[in-house]
Amino acid sequence: MSSALMLGACSSGSGAGDEAIIEKPDFVPTDSAYTIDALEALGRVSAPAVSPDGSKILYGVSYESVEQNKSNLELYTMNPDGTEVTRLTHTPKSENGYAWLDGGKKIAFLSPDGDATQLWVMNADGSDRKVLSSVEGGISGFLFSPDESYVVMIGSVKYARTAQDVYPDLPDATGRLIDDLMYKHWDEWVTEIPHPLVASYDGTSLSDVKDIMADEPYECPMKPFGGIESFAWSPDSKQLIYVSRKKTGMDYAVSTNSDLYLYTLADGTTVNMTEGMMGYDTNPAYSPDGKYVAWLSMEHDGYESDKNRIFVVELATGEKTDLTVDWDYTADELAWAPDSKSIYFIAAKDGVTPIFSIALDTKEVSVVAEGVCDYASLAPAADGTLFSMRHSMLAPNEVIAVKNGEVKQITNVNTELLASLKMPTVEKRMVPTTDGKLMTTWVLYPPEFDSSKSYPAILYCQGGPQQAVSQFWSYRWNLALMAANGYVVIAPNRRGLPGFGTEWNAQISGDYGGQNMRDYLSAVDDMKRESYIDADHIGAVGASYGGFSVYWLAGNHEGRFAALIAHAGIFNTESQYLETEEMWFANWDLGGPFWDKSNAVAQRSFANSPHRFVDKWDTPILITHGEYDFRILASQGMMAFNAARLRGVPAEMLIFPDENHWILKPQNAVMWQRVFFRWLDRWLKPADK
16 A cells, blocks of 8 residues: 655636636526426525634535536625625635634635646635645645644555556456455545645645555545544644544445544654444544543444444543433534534434533533524534524525524525425424324425325335434435425335434334334324315325335335336345445345344345345335445346336336435436426326316
């Protein structure tokens, strides 16, 4: 394993070139309709960062260009009350990963420099833009130490051997020699892995770059979702905590046991801070007074959707405390309050995602901000104001400020456009389940809904499988857009979803095709009792585990559905077990390998594989998949499509050779939406209705 690292002298430039800058689209809705084009026209707001003196808020806004088939993010500042919005950048290359420097006089950010993303710095007004780093292959994140004398950057190092490493006389050979697991991950062949690069910074340039995990074949941060939240500098800038799962191959594939490692710059020593804690340990954060480190910790090795506990270690004594031992929900993000006496965190609860605070001494949990919405990101200011973002099923993220219990929206990137649209309405409904519980279900009604009329409906099946159906906003699975197309959308928080306690969340593991499917059918049957639901024209749609759900329901719905759409779904769990990469997931959720005949849980899981019910398939089905999806291979969708056609079932398949588990490119996204609604309209909106 080797790392090619170069830090050059600072150079300046705008990065603009002759390429057209993607700006806010000049979009005017027709008849106030919320359409695919309206969805694409919305600005995408990214997380706020508070200047050191609290006088300015830095944030980003991106727009997509269908014509250019890409997006572009620009940086803005504003006052804490939302006034004096100032655009800082005007380039065709996105600026992201931003942070304040030099007491708020400068801003550091990521942006392309040539073919690679590098670290840049500019004045707080956007002037004097300079590139600092020249790391071969680029970087994907950075974090300056508190005194700004050091910066850790996320670079990449070579991991897998190439054909030329083995046979240098074959310069054009492309074969991959593989001798262990984890040779592919999510959407890539694993040829490189991320590593933390620490460099000195003198306020002008970087020097003395060092890979602090040199010759260690381990990821830091962990792919595919780990980022700069995997690092924390000590208040004195002398030590750095990083997150890593120090395993490779088979060991990596079956384990979620990551740890926090404390690296000391002076002598290069590393200490495992969470030795013996067996699940995911992530998101380290020093308290402002330097006495504690908080982090998120899961208990069980191999269970990636375990409860995320908030742990704290007192550095003077080494004593570790689970602050959430008596709180039965899972935390997603945390940040210390400025006084070091409490911790802000975000967690799904009862179908929404509020901001909470937990006291360090009493462990008491308090609600900081809540509503029919989800909050995302945490940026505390010294004066007690907390900046965050808020979204719902009806509106994407906007920056908000919370102080003394009052929540104020301080950006209005999409306010004008949304106000010009006829949007759906959302209702919370409690649905009785087959085992005597009540299930929180979100129902979206079309714009100008009239209960005296009859509407087709869509059952939305969530992925994950342990991913909350809260007030989420998605640019792909946009429930408001579905409702705006004339459908009543049914979105149940079925078994296996967070926000309703650990028992509800954990129940799905080892019970694919079980209670959670009965929950789905309960929600459909409950809604069918309403006179405004056209019971003969109900569809079911979903992605990932939601795609599995659609495939399973295709053979077990007993006439409830008239159309189906499955994206990136598991069709054959036996082949999925051997095709996927993260084996901890398959082992935990399916119970183990299908060849273990003595394992009753595993045998039940594989007996409930959707492909075993194809003999009962009779409902038109659309199947979509990306060929760069290495988590659930496109072959799963192809098998399902072939099965449907061989059964004589009306079917269509949409395959994207250049997409992964998600459909990300703007033109592909528009095509996906068009095909999605064309299929539903064909089967759920008969012409003679």
